[in-house]
Amino acid sequence: MSARVIRFGVIGCGLMGKEFASAAARWLHLDRVEFEPQIVAVCDANMEATKWFKKHVPSVERTYTDYREMLADPEVEAVYCAVPHNLHAQIYVDIIASGKHLLGEKPFGIDKEANARISAALIAHPEVIVRCSSEFPFFPGAQALIKMVEEGKFGRIIEVEAGFWHSSDLDPTKPINWKRRIATNGEYGCMGDLGMHVLHLPMRFGWKPNSVRALLSKIVSERPDGKGGNAPCETWDNAILACDVESADGGFPMVLSTKRIAPGHANTWFIRIQGTELSAEFSTKNPKQVSTLPYSPGQQQAWHVVDVPYKSAYGTITGGIFEFGFSDSILQMWAAFCDELANGREGMQQSFYCATPEEASGSHRVFTAALASERTGQTIAIDWRE
Ligand SMILES: NC(=O)c1ccc[n+]([C@@H]2O[C@H](COP(=O)([O-])OP(=O)(O)OC[C@H]3O[C@@H](n4cnc5c(N)ncnc54)[C@H](O)[C@@H]3O)[C@@H](O)[C@H]2O)c1
Numbered sequence: 153m154s155a156r157v158i159r160f161g162v163i164g165c166g167l168m169g170k171e172f173a174s175a176a177a178r179w180l181h182l183d184r185v186e187f188e189p190q191i192v193a194v195c196d197a198n199m200e201a202t203k204w205f206k207k208h209v210p211s212v213e214r215t216y217t218d219y220r221e222m223l224a225d226p227e228v229e230a231v232y233c234a235v236p237h238n239l240h241a242q243i244y245v246d247i248i249a250s251g252k253h254l255l256g257e258k259p260f261g262i263d264k265e266a267n268a269r270i271s272a273a274l275i276a277h278p279e280v281i282v283r284c285s286s287e288f289p290f291f292p293g294a295q296a297l298i299k300m301v302e303e304g305k306f307g308r309i310i311e312v313e314a315g316f317w318h319s320s321d322l323d324p325t326k327p328i329n330w331k332r333r334i335a336t337n338g339e340y341g342c343m344g345d346l347g348m349h350v351l352h353l354p355m356r357f358g359w360k361p362n363s364v365r366a367l368l369s370k371i372v373s374e375r376p377d378g379k380g381g382n383a384p385c386e387t388w389d390n391a392i393l394a395c396d397v398e399s400a401d402g403g404f405p406m407v408l409s410t411k412r413i414a415p416g417h418a419n420t421w422f423i424r425i426q427g428t429e430l431s432a433e434f435s436t437k438n439p440k441q442v443s444t445l446p447y448s449p450g451q452q453q454a455w456h457v458v459d460v461p462y463k464s465a466y467g468t469i470t471g472g473i474f475e476f477g478f479s480d481s482i483l484q485m486w487a488a489f490c491d492e493l494a495n496g497r498e499g500m501q502q503s504f505y506c507a508t509p510e511e512a513s514g515s516h517r518v519f520t521a522a523l524a525s526e527r528t529g530q531t532i533a534i535d536w537r538e
Contacts, residue, residue, distance in 0.1 A: 155186050156187045156188075157187075157188055157190050158187060158189050158190065158229060158493050158494065159190055159227055160189050160191045160193075160228065160229075160231065161191070161222050161223075161230075161232075161252075162191055162193070162205070162232050163194075163195045163232070163235060164195075164196060164233060164234035165202050165204065165205055166201060167234075169201075169205075170204065171479070172189075172232050174479065175189075175483040176189045176209075176486070177209065179483075180469075181469055181470070181483060182467070182468055183466075183468055183469055184467055185466060185487055185491070185501070187490045187491060187495070188490065189486060190211045191212055192212065192213050193212065193213065193214045193222050193225055194215050194216070195221075195222045197217055198217075199215070199217050202215040213227070214227075219243055223250040223252065224250075228252060229253065230252055230255070231247045231252050231253070231254050231255075232255050233247060233256045235257070236330045237344055238335060238338070240262060240266060241270055244270045244273070244282075245270060245273040248280055248282060249276075251277065251279065251280060253282065253493055254281075254282045254283070255283050255284075255486075255489050256270075256283075258285055258286060258344075258348035258349070258507075258512065259344040259345070259347065259515065259519070260509065260512035260513075260516070261512075262338035262340075264516045264517070264520045268513075270509065281492060281493055282509050283489055283492070283505070283506035283507060283509075284506065284507040284511065286485070287478075287481040287485040288316075288352075288421040289504065290464065290465055290485050290488070291436060291481055292476050293434035293439065293440070293460050294423065294434050295463070295464070295465060295504065296432075297423060297432050297434050297442070298504065300425075300444075305427075305429065305430045306427025306429060306430045306431075307428035307430065308401045308427060310426040310431075311425075312354065312404060312405075312406040312424065312425050312426070313409075313422075313423070314350045314351075314406070314407075314408055314424070315350055315408065315410065315421070315422055316346040316349045316350050316409075316411075316420070316421045316422075317410075317411040317414035317417040318346070318411065318413075318418070318419060319413065319417050319418060320412065321371075321372060322415055325375075326376075327375060327378045328374075328378070339387075339523060340519045340523065341368070341389065342391050342410045342411065343391050343410050343519040343522060347391075347410050347519055348511075349421055350410055351408065351511070351515040352507045354406060355514045355515065356511065359406060360534070360536050361393075361397055361518055361521075361534055362395075362397065362533065363521075363531050363532060363533045364393050364394070364396075364518060364522050364531070365394045365531040365532075366394075366522035366525040366526050367393075367526075368388045368390070368391045368523075369388065369413075370385070370388060370389055371389045371390065372385050391409065391410045391411070392407065392409045393407070393408040393409070395407070396531075408518075417437070420435060420436055421436045422437065428447065429446065430444060430445065430447065431445040432444045432445070439476055440459040440460060440476070441457055441459060442458055443455050443456065444456050444458075462476050464480065464484050465484050465504050466487040466488070466502065485506060488502075488505055492505055492506070
């Protein structure tokens with residue numbers, strides 16, 4: 153049977169737009185998938201940025217500088233949008249209104265109000281499939297932990313810690329860019345940049361914080377502006393959120409952290425779950441390793457550390473002994489999105505679907521409460537019924 157080809161347009165031809173093009177070009181890596189993306193159109197406000205696509209992506213037929221023109225292109229049936237955060241609300245709303253499916257980058261709106269505009273557009277257009285980019289749960293080690301949660305292996309959960317840590321901003325001589333300005337990145341700062349990655353699994357598991365106490369830090373106050381001077385760094389560099397999660401058996405603390413200045417960490421996404429019957433950890437720092445500590449009353453407590461095989465959500469040509477990496481997680485996320493477009497949620501080849509707009513909205517509630525906590529020095533309650 154020939155593959156169902158999904159014709160994509162890309163809005164935003166920067167870092168992440170190229171990652172998608174690379175995943176689409178590497179589709180042959182996937183084994184036994186009967187759907188595939190084809191990038192037929194690209195759009196960037198800066199025409200220069202589209203040139204890379206013209207050079208490297210033979211399927212690209214048309215380039216645009218105005219995304220509205222691309223949305224009028226009947227050849228484009230789905231869109232990947234990877235633009236600065238201040239543009240999410242308007243562009244996502246217009247994509248949804250055009251009837252095209254959307255994989256949108258996080259944080260899905262620069263703030264809670266912008267996110268609400270996207271949610272309202274979705275209510276008006278339930279026919280389009282909209283998902284939020286979040287690739288780390290597709291690492292085989294994360295998939296192993298997801299299975300443990302789904303199978304209820306942990307017993308009563310004692311505590312959860314999840315985080316995403318970078319160190320690229322440790323260097324104060326790194327020039328400023330849009331990610332360090334409130335107008336383009338948003339007041340959330342590092343939470344808007346990194347937080348959806350951290351909250352994707354807690355939201356999927358239904359671990360919604362009842363309250364949050366936040367400690368937010370600004371560490372580098374100004375950076376070279378690229379014109380010989382300095383520009384203020386306005387956004388939060390690091391955030392630690394202490395959350396109180398309610399659960400059927402009494403609730404547990406959950407510590408979430410997003411850090412742009414974490415010495416020694418390049419791109420470390422991790423989750424640790426401690427339970428009365430099992431504890432488990434996965435971190436992209438050691439992408440092959442999953443650690444588990446099963447416990448029976450009175451028995452020894454011993455960590456078991458295994459190199460998990462390359463066993464991804466979607467099968468690949470890669471042998472089981474080889475390593476999984478960032479670009480593999482992007483490829484897997486795209487397979488999940490295309491699978492859902494081709495076959496619907498119920499018909500997907502495997503059950504782990506991409507982050508939903510509802511999960512992204514949940515992250516906005518947490519970040520907005522975190523900002524209020526920082527302002528007031530108080531613990532802020534989150535009402536999930538609102
Ligand atoms: N999933 C991930 O791991 C991950 C990693 C990095 C960034 N991101 C997200 O991806 C998005 C983009 O980040 P990036 O790092 O690719 O940024 P980037 O700066 O590399 O690229 C953004 C591109 O958008 C273009 N652009 C700006 N305004 C536009 C407009 N009106 N119409 C069309 N194009 C426009 C810019 O010219 C630029 O080429 C952000 O939402 C960011 O949070 C996700």
